[in-house]
Amino acid sequence: xxxxxxxxxxxxxxxxxxxxxxxxxxxxxxxxxxxxxxxxxxxxxxxxxxxxxxxxxxxxxxxxxxxxxxxxxxxxxxxxxxxxxxxxxxxxxxxxxxxxxxxxxxxxxxxxxxxxxxxxxxxxxxxxxxxxxxxxxxxxxxxxxxxxxxxxxxxxxxxxxxxxxxxxxxxxxxxxxxxxxxxxxxxxxxxxxxxxxxxxxxxxxxxxxxxxxx
Amino acid sequence: xxxxxxxxxxxxxxxxxxxxxxxxxxxxxxxxxxxxxxxxxxxxxxxxxxxxxxxxxxxxxxxxxxxxxxxxxxxxxxxxxxxxxxxxxxxxxxxxxxxxxxxxxxxxxxxxxxxxxxxxxxxxxxxxxxxxxxxxxxxxxxxxxxxxxxxxxxxxxxxxxxxxxxxxxxxxxxxxxxxxxxxxxxxxxxxxxxxxxxxxxxxxxxxxxxxxxx
Numbered sequence: 032x033x034x035x036x037x038x039x040x041x042x043x044x045x046x047x048x049x050x051x052x053x054x055x056x057x058x059x060x061x062x063x064x065x066x067x068x069x070x071x072x073x074x075x076x077x078x079x080x081x082x083x084x085x086x087x088x089x090x091x092x093x094x095x096x097x098x099x100x101x102x103x104x105x106x107x108x109x110x111x112x113x114x115x116x117x118x119x120x121x122x123x124x125x126x127x128x129x130x131x132x133x134x135x136x137x138x139x140x141x142x143x144x145x146x147x148x149x150x151x152x153x154x155x156x157x158x159x160x161x162x163x164x165x166x167x168x169x170x171x172x173x174x175x176x177x178x179x180x181x182x183x184x185x186x187x188x189x190x191x192x193x194x195x196x197x198x199x200x201x202x203x204x205x206x207x208x209x210x211x212x213x214x215x216x217x218x219x220x221x222x223x224x225x226x227x228x229x230x231x232x233x234x235x236x237x238x239x240x241x242x243x244x245x
Numbered sequence: 246x247x248x249x250x251x252x253x254x255x256x257x258x259x260x261x262x263x264x265x266x267x268x269x270x271x272x273x274x275x276x277x278x279x280x281x282x283x284x285x286x287x288x289x290x291x292x293x294x295x296x297x298x299x300x301x302x303x304x305x306x307x308x309x310x311x312x313x314x315x316x317x318x319x320x321x322x323x324x325x326x327x328x329x330x331x332x333x334x335x336x337x338x339x340x341x342x343x344x345x346x347x348x349x350x351x352x353x354x355x356x357x358x359x360x361x362x363x364x365x366x367x368x369x370x371x372x373x374x375x376x377x378x379x380x381x382x383x384x385x386x387x388x389x390x391x392x393x394x395x396x397x398x399x400x401x402x403x404x405x406x407x408x409x410x411x412x413x414x415x416x417x418x419x420x421x422x423x424x425x426x427x428x429x430x431x432x433x434x435x436x437x438x439x440x441x442x443x444x445x446x447x448x449x450x451x452x453x454x455x456x457x458x459x
């Protein structure tokens with residue numbers, strides 16, 4: 032079953048949904064729930080029951096009409112497929128408010144993710160500790176050994192590209208970028224960007240133009 | 246020109262790109278740059294020169310071969326189209342680390358966005374102030390007058406749905422959700438979700454499976 036899945040290419044949207052299911056299942060299991068229907072799982076995951084059934088079928092689960100899916104087994108399988116049973120190291124570059132918030136958010140219970148270092152250029156911050164994680168100098172970033180590590184970029188826009196260049200030199204292949212700017216990377220490096228203000232501007236625009244919409 | 250645009254429906258992806266252009270243009274103008282080519286604007290915005298040209302044509306800009314676009318006029322036009330010249334009020338529910346970081350990130354220079362209130366259920370936090378913004382009790386959320394306000398939900402997953410129900414009662418029609426859970430809202434309410442840990446899990450999965458990919 033594993034082999035069949037690993038040969039398939041899962042889309043990022045599918046991976047994101049599996050991840051959402053895993054967190055919903057954790058909550059359900061904490062609440063003592065042993066089974067869940069595709070309708071319930073869909074509602075709690077902001078997706079349709081049909082898509083839940085299709086996703087879980089991909090994982091090898093057929094479900095039983097009127098009974099639903101076993102929460103424990105389902106979670107176990109998703110953890111296995113997503114590789115959540117082993118710990119992935121994460122470094123955060125930029126120990127400003129956003130970087131620190133992301134770091135402490137992730138240290139507080141994101142299963143399988145472990146912040147191992149924060150980097151900043153501010154000498155006043157370097158050497159201090161946040162939530163048990165030391166802040167290191169970003170000047171030596173390119174010399175770090177960061178292969179197999181995920182990097183979060185939470186610097187101002189102007190600093191992001193030089194930081195990313197150094198991360199790539201240090202061996203990073205996966206970057207989550209919060210700086211509001213485009214980034215140039217080699218083709219074997221993956222960048223995903225989150226633009227917080229941009230999300231609000233989109234909402235703002237949609238709210239202005241909603242009434243005129245059909 | 247305005248009229249033509251307002252009759253068109255811009256996609257959220259287009260709005261997000263316009264917004265990115267506006268921030269790139271602000272930086273270029275600060276650096277004293279009077280013109281920019283579609284190639285440069287594309288690189289700085291993580292998009293293609295062809296898409297830049299198409300987007301700017303939509304705004305009424307043809308560009309001049311070998312000269313490019315005037316940065317000042319272009320920014321002015323985008324600000325007008327996105328409605329960035331007026332201030333949009335934003336409230337943040339959940340004054341934990343993430344909520345506070347988002348609030349101070351947005352108060353530090355997101356043009357046209359103004360945090361007017363933070364809400365939390367913790368009595369120890371209610372009544373205190375963060376970056377000049379008072380933290381108010383989330384218990385009275387449904388009784389607030391929040392029409393035309395954007396709301397950011399930065400609560401734990403289990404609290405998000407009740408909070409959103411109250412926000413909708415208070416008149417909110419646009420919600421940016423950071424709680425890792427699906428949310429049920431009426432059809433006239435827009436929810437956009439940002440899943441920070443989820444983004445990292447997607448990167449992690451892709452990194453694991455990259456080598457096997459063609």
